[in-house]
Amino acid sequence: MQRFLDKVVLVTGAGSGIGQASAQRIGAEGGTVFCVDLNEAAVEATVAGIVAAGGKAVGRVCDISREEDVRACVAACVEQHGSLYALINMAGVLRFDDTGQIKLAQWQKVIDVNLTGTMLLCREVLPHLLASRGSIVNAASTAALSGLPCGVAYSASKGGVLALTRSIAIEYAKRGVRANCVCPGEIKTGMTDNVEFPETMDYSLISRIVSPTGARGPEAVANVIALLASEEGAHITGEDIRVDGGTLS
Ligand SMILES: NC(=O)c1ccc[n+]([C@@H]2O[C@H](COP(=O)([O-])OP(=O)(O)OC[C@H]3O[C@@H](n4cnc5c(N)ncnc54)[C@H](O)[C@@H]3O)[C@@H](O)[C@H]2O)c1
Numbered sequence: 001m002q003r004f005l006d007k008v009v010l011v012t013g014a015g016s017g018i019g020q021a022s023a024q025r026i027g028a029e030g031g032t033v034f035c036v037d038l039n040e041a042a043v044e045a046t047v048a049g050i051v052a053a054g055g056k057a058v059g060r061v062c063d064i065s066r067e068e069d070v071r072a073c074v075a076a077c078v079e080q081h082g083s084l085y086a087l088i089n090m091a092g093v094l095r096f097d098d099t100g101q102i103k104l105a106q107w108q109k110v111i112d113v114n115l116t117g118t119m120l121l122c123r124e125v126l127p128h129l130l131a132s133r134g135s136i137v138n139a140a141s142t143a144a145l146s147g148l149p150c151g152v153a154y155s156a157s158k159g160g161v162l163a164l165t166r167s168i169a170i171e172y173a174k175r176g177v178r179a180n181c182v183c184p185g186e187i188k189t190g191m192t193d194n195v196e197f198p199e200t201m202d203y204s205l206i207s208r209i210v211s212p213t214g215a216r217g218p219e220a221v222a223n224v225i226a227l228l229a230s231e232e233g234a235h236i237t238g239e240d241i242r243v244d245g246g247t248l249s
Contacts, residue, residue: 003226004226005029007031007032008031008084009032010034010036010077010087010121011033012064013092014059016037017189018189018225019090019091022226024050027050032057033050037059043060064113070120070124083131084128087122087125091113095109096154096201101198110154111160119164122136122179126168133177136177137225138181139181141154144159146208149208150201166238173238181240181241186216208247212247214245
């Protein structure tokens with residue numbers, strides 16, 4: 001399939017996990033991938049992998065929680081490539097805290113990256129997506145749909161992503177821009193490899209976020225993201241698609 005031939009796609013979180021798998025998928029399908037991440041070495045490795053496989057990609061270091069970084073990043077993408085067809089907003093952070101003890105700075109960091117960062121990218125790309133009649137795919141989570149023990153900041157941020165995605169979808173529907181999100185659950189990535197729980201964690205509650213079909217790799221989500229971002233998803237907007245192997249069924 002060459003669903004992204006001659007199309008420019010900006011992918012955040014492209015240095016790891018679901019963002020990286022999405023960038024690779026878009027690159028393999030003919031797209032020019034503008035890979036964005038906080039981690040320079042990781043984003044450069046993703047770019048090198050796409051180019052080595054015969055695709056087109058460039059990298060950009062950006063902290064998505066910083067307004068000026070995001071503004072400059074989207075401007076650079078459009079300046080270099082002339083247009084923008086899709087935004088795949090996968091950068092994010094996860095932490096677990098005892099809700100009775102979470103520090104304001106810990107809460108704020110998660111909200112700043114996952115929610116405010118997602119909004120900043122959406123805001124900056126929308127004028128360009130209006131021109132291309134393009135689309136956005138945001139990273140929500142099963143934590144947006146079901147309680148996550150010790151995940152108060154993360155689940156609030158992802159609930160916000162779900163709500164803002166629907167709002168953009170309805171606001172822009174008549175103007176030809178789509179916005180959807182994916183709700184992954186138990187996907188093996190750097191994020192889930194490095195989880196730390198607070199001492200007070202009740203591990204018997206974790207079974208509710210374990211997939212009955214086992215954890216999957218990030219390609220399982222990238223497949224859905226590519227469909228949503230491409231013309232194949234042309235009549236889908238304001239949707240949230242669980243990719244959780246049935247966890248919340
Ligand atoms: N893995 C899962 O099981 C799972 C489940 C539900 C939702 N998600 C969501 O999917 C998205 C991708 O997750 P993943 O598992 O691939 O994570 P990951 O940790 O493997 O990758 C996230 C990437 O985001 C980058 N990043 C973090 N903060 C950033 C910032 N401020 N600016 C720019 N880049 C930043 C990291 O450097 C990293 O490369 C996240 O939004 C995550 O919350 C993941």
